Amino acid sequence: MNDKELRRLMNDQLDGVATPEDSETLKRHLAESPEARAKFRELGEVFASLNRVEMVDPPSDLRQNVLRSIRLREAPAQARPGWLATLLGAFQTRPALQYAYPFVAGAGVAIVAFALLTGNARMGPAKAENPFAGTMLPTSDLSDFRRADGREYRLPDGRVSVETLTSEHGLIAKVEAQGTVGTKIEIAYDPASLTAVALRQRHSGGNDLSIALGVFQIELNDRTENQYLLYLARTKPGGSPLRVNVTSGAETYQGELRLGTLQPGD
Amino acid sequence: MAREDEEDLLDRSLEGDGGAFGQLVDRHQKVLFNVALRMVGDPEDAKDITQVVFLKAYENLGAFDRRHKFFSWIYRIMINESLNHIHRAKRHEPLDERMPCHGAGPEEDCERSEVSDSIHTALAGMSPDYRQVIILRHFIQLSYQEMSELLEVPEKTVKSRLHTARQLLGEMLSKKGVGRS
Numbered sequence: 001m002n003d004k005e006l007r008r009l010m011n012d013q014l015d016g017v018a019t020p021e022d023s024e025t026l027k028r029h030l031a032e033s034p035e036a037r038a039k040f041r042e043l044g045e046v047f048a049s050l051n052r053v054e055m056v057d058p059p060s061d062l063r064q065n066v067l068r069s070i071r072l073r074e075a076p077a078q079a080r081p082g083w084l085a086t087l088l089g090a091f092q093t094r095p096a097l098q099y100a101y102p103f104v105a106g107a108g109v110a111i112v113a114f115a116l117l118t119g120n121a122r123m124g125p126a127k128a129e130n131p132f133a134g135t136m137l138p139t140s141d142l143s144d145f146r147r148a149d150g151r152e153y154r155l156p157d158g159r160v161s162v163e164t165l166t167s168e169h170g171l172i173a174k175v176e177a178q179g180t181v182g183t184k185i186e187i188a189y190d191p192a193s194l195t196a197v198a199l200r201q202r203h204s205g206g207n208d209l210s211i212a213l214g215v216f217q218i219e220l221n222d223r224t225e226n227q228y229l230l231y232l233a234r235t236k237p238g239g240s241p242l243r244v245n246v247t248s249g250a251e252t253y254q255g256e257l258r259l260g261t262l263q264p265g266d
Numbered sequence: 267m268a269r270e271d272e273e274d275l276l277d278r279s280l281e282g283d284g285g286a287f288g289q290l291v292d293r294h295q296k297v298l299f300n301v302a303l304r305m306v307g308d309p310e311d312a313k314d315i316t317q318v319v320f321l322k323a324y325e326n327l328g329a330f331d332r333r334h335k336f337f338s339w340i341y342r343i344m345i346n347e348s349l350n351h352i353h354r355a356k357r358h359e360p361l362d363e364r365m366p367c368h369g370a371g372p373e374e375d376c377e378r379s380e381v382s383d384s385i386h387t388a389l390a391g392m393s394p395d396y397r398q399v400i401i402l403r404h405f406i407q408l409s410y411q412e413m414s415e416l417l418e419v420p421e422k423t424v425k426s427r428l429h430t431a432r433q434l435l436g437e438m439l440s441k442k443g444v445g446r447s
Contacts, residue, residue, distance in 0.1 A: 011429045015403075017410070046436040050404040053382045058299035059313050063291050066320045067284055 001029055010040050014047045069215060145172055148260020153246050153253040155179045158223075160246050160253075162187065166260040170197070170233040173257075177218060178225040179248050186245040187216040189232055193239025194259075198231040272336055280327055291320055294337060297406055298344050304401045305348035307390040315351055319344045338416050349394055388438035396431035403428055 001009075009026040012018035018026070030037050145165035152161040158179030165172040171194070173187050189196070191214035199209075199216075207226060208219040216230050241256040272293075278286035298319060302312035323330075323340045330339050389397050398417065402408045414421040 007429050007433070008425070011425070011432065042436050042440070043432060046432050046439065049381050049385055049439055050400070050435075053385050053405065055296060055300050055405070056303060056309075058295045058316065059309075062295055062299065062313055062316060063288065065317050066291055066324075067288050069317070069321055070284055070287060070324050 001025075006036060006039075010043050014044060146260065149241075149258040151244060151255045151257060153244075153255075155183065155246070155248040155253075156251060158183065158248065160185055162242070162244050162255075162257060164242055164257045164259055170194075170231060171259055173216070173228075173230040173232060173242055175218065175228045175230070176225060177220060177228075178223065179220055181221055181223065183220040183248040184246070185218040185220075186247075187230065188243040188245070189214055189216070190240040193235055193237070194232040195235055196230060197233045200229040200231070201227070273332070276327065276330070276332070276336065279324065287320075287324055290336070294340060295320070297337075298340065300405060301341070301344055301401055302348055304386065304389055304405065305345070305394070305397060306351050307386065311351060315344070315347045319347050322347075338412075341416060345398065352394060384439060384442050385435075388435050388442075391438060392431065392434055395427060396434060399424060399428045400431050400435065 006026075006029065009018065009022050009029075012022055013026055026040075030040055145167045148164040148166045148171065150161065150163035152159060158177070160175070160177045160179065160183070162176075162185075163172075163174040165174055173189070175185060175187065177183070177185055194214075196211055196216065199211075206221045208217075208221060209228075210217045211230075218226075218228065220226070239259055241258055244253075244255045244257065246253040272290070275286045275289050279290065295316065299312055299316045302315045302319075303309060306312055306315065319340060322343050330336070389400060392400075399413065402413045402416065408416065410421045410424050413424045417424065419427075
């Protein structure tokens with residue numbers, strides 16, 4: 001019996017798929033060969049070790065993160081293909097981003113690392129049936145970035161404006177918010193083409209912030225005006241628009257903002 | 267979960283029912299997370315990959331061919347994601363050797379954990395093809411036929427890979443003194 005055939009018989013026997021004839025053949029060979037018995041014992045130890053490996057429970061927030069992320073997306077049948085072609089974790093620490101670093105360096109601003117965010121925001125369900133709303137904003141002046149789009153939402157007792165400002169390597173989602181306590185603002189970006197790299201805050205009170213899987217969330221805890229600049233590095237050209245969802249009391253406002261991807265010659 | 271139950275959950279998920287998709291996540295997250303963990307070796311990476319896989323599945327649910335099993339489909343997404351991660355990270359050697367022994371438990375638990383860590387380390391040192399077959403056969407208990415369908419290679423190839431993988435694993439474990447009684 002050659003080594004290959006012996007190996008097959010041993011594996012089949014320990015794997016529980018050997019035929020009675022194969023089992024008998026192996027049994028006879030083992031009885032005759034101390035070397036084969038040693039090999040069989042070693043292989044048995046591999047099986048025993050593998051059997052001792054236990055399944056690990058997944059992290060408790062895995063399910064919640066997935067469901068939170070799909071909440072802002074369209075139903076899958078209507079979804080645009082490629083939206084999640086490459087989802088990069090917002091807290092990913094590995095240098096996988098081709099453009100992130102020059103982008104951040106070029107921004108030249110004080111930034112708050114995302115590690116400071118606590119992820120303690122609560123999020124209400126998106127109301128997909130509501131029509132997009134909001135009025136166009138005048139051009140904003142933020143050096144090094146070109147305004148791509150903007151929307152303003154007049155709340156019953158406050159306002160929220162969101163702008164996209166673009167540069168060569170990335171863009172900024174600029175959020176200004178003032179409203180009643182409990183107002184929620186959600187900015188969903190396409191993680192296939194963008195990854196969050198930094199956040200700058202101005203006049204920010206004790207609002208709850210979180211970012212996970214392509215969604216930046218703010219829940220207002222005070223009534224002063226707050227400003228957030230979310231820096232998003234481009235990981236590939238194109239990408240879906242930013243989606244905005246604002247919930248204030250019983251009212252929900254939604255909209256989309258163009259990214260203003262630069263074209264050759266821009 | 268019966269096949270028809272899963273069909274119902276898929277239908278409802280396609281209509282945008284997040285709760286239904288949540289049940290699919292409940293059903294498959296443990297296996298997929300463990301596959302990812304054994305493939306890439308790092309729990310945080312495994313968590314990220316598993317989340318991405320579920321989101322990709324949700325996004326592309328409309329393209330899922332119902333003649334196939336949902337698990338087979340999502341598993342393929344998982345393997346592709348894991349392999350992409352491995353190629354990106356360019357680390358075929360492993361090792362999150364920091365995986366702790368769950369020291370609070372009895373001695374047997376600790377010993378079991380040490381064996382598990384040694385397997386974990388050895389797997390991470392193997393090529394993805396060999397790693398996959400060990401995971402599928404020993405951790406998910408798939409049959410040769412199911413593995414063949416999933417990996418899209420003949421059963422003969424599955425068995426050959428598995429035999430070689432076990433041999434390599436045995437050599438690695440022997441070097442670490444695991445399994446010697």
